[in-house]
Amino acid sequence: MRSFPDIRVAPKGISETVLRAAFVLVFGVTGFLLGREAYFSLLSPHFANETLQLVFLIFSPVAGVVAGLLLAPLAQALFESQLSQAEGAMERLTPAEIAGGAVGLIVGLLIAFLIKGIVFELISDFGRAGTYVAIVLYLIVAIFAAYLGARIGAKIRIVPVPRGAVHGNADGVPKLVDTSTIVDGRIVEIVESGFLEGELIVPRFVLRELQAISDSVDALKRTRGRRGFDVLSRLQELAVVEISERDFSDMAPGNVDARLVRLAQELGAKLVTNDYNLNRVAHVEGVAVLNVNELANAVKPVVLPGEELHVAVIREGKEFHQGVGYLEDGTMIVVEHGRRLIGEEADVVVTSVLQTVAGRMIFARPKREGVAT
Numbered sequence: 237m238r239s240f241p242d243i244r245v246a247p248k249g250i251s252e253t254v255l256r257a258a259f260v261l262v263f264g265v266t267g268f269l270l271g272r273e274a275y276f277s278l279l280s281p282h283f284a285n286e287t288l289q290l291v292f293l294i295f296s297p298v299a300g301v302v303a304g305l306l307l308a309p310l311a312q313a314l315f316e317s318q319l320s321q322a323e324g325a326m327e328r329l330t331p332a333e334i335a336g337g338a339v340g341l342i343v344g345l346l347i348a349f350l351i352k353g354i355v356f357e358l359i360s361d362f363g364r365a366g367t368y369v370a371i372v373l374y375l376i377v378a379i380f381a382a383y384l385g386a387r388i389g390a391k392i393r394i395v396p397v398p399r400g401a402v403h404g405n406a407d408g409v410p411k412l413v414d415t416s417t418i419v420d421g422r423i424v425e426i427v428e429s430g431f432l433e434g435e436l437i438v439p440r441f442v443l444r445e446l447q448a449i450s451d452s453v454d455a456l457k458r459t460r461g462r463r464g465f466d467v468l469s470r471l472q473e474l475a476v477v478e479i480s481e482r483d484f485s486d487m488a489p490g491n492v493d494a495r496l497v498r499l500a501q502e503l504g505a506k507l508v509t510n511d512y513n514l515n516r517v518a519h520v521e522g523v524a525v526l527n528v529n530e531l532a533n534a535v536k537p538v539v540l541p542g543e544e545l546h547v548a549v550i551r552e553g554k555e556f557h558q559g560v561g562y563l564e565d566g567t568m569i570v571v572e573h574g575r576r577l578i579g580e581e582a583d584v585v586v587t588s589v590l591q592t593v594a595g596r597m598i599f600a601r602p603k604r605e606g607v608a609t
Contacts, residue, residue, distance in 0.1 A: 255312065255316075256308075256309075256312060259308040259309075259311055259312045259315075260305060260308045262308075263304035263305065263307055263308040263311065264301050264304045264305055264308070265304075266300075266304055267297075267299075267300035267301045267302070267303050267304025267305070267307075268297045268300050268301045268304070269297075269300070270300050271296040271297040271298070271299050271300020271301065271303075272296060272297045272300070274296055274300070336389040337386040337387070337389045338386075338389070339389050340384075340385035340386045340387070340388050340389020341382050341385050341386040341389065342385070343385045343389070344381035344382040344383070344384055344385025344386065345378060345381065345382050345385070347381050347385070348374070348377050348378035348381040348382065349378075351377065352374055409434070409504065409505065409506055409524075410434070410435055410436075410437050410503055410504070410505040410506070411432065411434060411435070411436050411437065411505060411506050411508050411526065412437050412439070412496060412499060412500045412503065412505040412506065412507050412508065413436050413437065413438050413442070413508045414442060414492075414493075414496055414507065414508065414509040414511060414514060415442050415445050415446055415449075415464070415492065416509055416510050416511040416514070417508050417509055417510055417528055418438070418442070418446060418464040418467050418468060419446070419449070419460050419461070419463065419464045419467075420510055420528060421463060421464075421467045422510075422528055422532065423467070423471065423508065423528065424467055424470050424471060424474065426528070426531070427471060427474045427475050428474055431531075432475075432508070432526070433475075434475075434476075435475070435476045435477075435478055436471060436475055436476065436477045436478070436508075437477075437478050437480050437503070437505060438468065438477060438478070438479055438480065439479075439480045439482065439483075439495065439496070439499060440479060440480065440481050440482075440483065441483060441492055441495055442492065442496070443479070445492050446461055446464045446465065446468075447461070448461075449461030449464070450462050450464070450465065480499065482499055482502070483495070484498060484499075493511070493513070493514045493517060494517075496509075496514065496518075497514075497517060497518055497521050497523055500518070500523045501521065501522075501523060505523075506523075506524040506525065506526050507523050507524070507525050507526070508525075508526045508528070509525060509526075509527060509528070510527060510528040510529045512529075515527055532565075533591075533596060536565050536567060536596060537565075539567075539586055539589055539598055540586065540589075541586050541587055541588055541589070542585065542586060543585070543586045544583055544584070544585055544586075544603060545563070545569065545583070545584050545585075545586060545598075545600065546581065546582075546583055546584075547561035547562075547563065547569050547571070547581065547582065547584055547600075548561050548562075548580070548581045549561045549571055549574050549577040549578050549579070549580060549581075549582060550562070550578065550579070551578060552575060552578065553570050553571075553574070553575075554570075556575065557572065557573050557574075557575050558570055558571065558572060558573075558574060558575065559571040559574025559575050559576075559577050559578050560574075561574075563598075567596055567597070567598060568597050568598070569584065569597075569598045569599075569600055570597065570598070570599050570600070571584055571600050571601065571602060572587070572599065572600070572601045572602075573601065573602060574601075574602060577602065582602055582603070582604065583602075583603040583604070584600035584601060584602055584603055585600055585601055585602075585603050586598055586599070586600050587599050587600055587601055
């Protein structure tokens with residue numbers, strides 16, 4: 237199991253205290269300076285009485301400080317709310333979008349800096365008040381330019397990110413796991429045996445689909461969904477499992493397969509599945525697929541005509557005279573003239589092997605003479 241270094245994180249209460257103190261200090265000092273400037277620019281020319289001038293000289297900065305302290309908690313709450321939304325949005329972005337957004341942000345700030353001289357020149361004739369207006373106007377322009385640059389950069393992905401470069405997989409390619417693979421459960425043994433290495437990515441919309449299966453009114457589906465969560469817990473003990481927050485709001489909510497294919501394309505990931513239809517769609521879209529069913533069929537032992545097998549015949553076959561049994565790996569054996577052997581174990585001789593889309597099927601006949609009817 238992968239071990240992580242001991243990382244010490246500052247308590248949440250301390251960080252909140254520091255942030256609150258910073259807002260109080262900034263807004264308090266700003267209120268003091270604005271109150272003092274308001275007195276000298278607006279109030280002092282209208283008072284000839286020295287006593288009133290002294291009163292307002294003290295009152296104006298104090299009033300500015302009080303107003304700043306009252307606004308500080310509101311500004312802090314707004315800042316934390318916007319920061320939380322920004323963090324959520326960042327988690328849903330791909331590395332290429334983040335890189336493109338960063339470049340767009342820098343370009344937007346550069347453009348704002350270049351037009352700063354034009355803004356200040358237009359309002360330079362309005363004195364000190366014009367300077368304040370110019371500063372506010374420049375800040376608005378800079379914020380707008382930075383925001384617009386980041387959005388455009390994220391959309392066009394200015395900086396290309398090599399496929400698999402951001403994931404710490406042994407083969408450099410992330411593995412995207414779908415719902416059918418989790419519910420199936422065989423991926424646990426595959427990872428445990430070392431045939432599937434590196435980081436596994438489970439999208440949030442797959443977890444939502446798994447949750448919907450777990451909450452189904454159908455008892456069988458509900459059991460399969462809950463088993464899927466047990467499989468996920470086991471996978472987290474065996475490998476690095478990343479929950480991807482990437483979603484696609486422009487796609488239909490229930491179209492999980494299309495979302496998986498698109499996410500695999502963006503991440504350059506291989507898709508781990510045992511869903512036949514998703515397998516075909518992924519191949520058409522050029523996405524590499526690791527099919528659990530194909531792997532299971534590939535590692536089954538080769539059985540040739542003429543070989544002898546020992547099998548338990550448990551039920552009737554499609555034809556009246558047939559009996560059906562199964563090997564330990566789940567391979568179906570159709571025993572010709574094996575109806576009378578139902579409920580017994582018998583030695584059979586393989587006559588032919590048929591490979592189908594659903595798997596492999598073996599046809600055999602009883603070894604004992606005198607059984608056929």
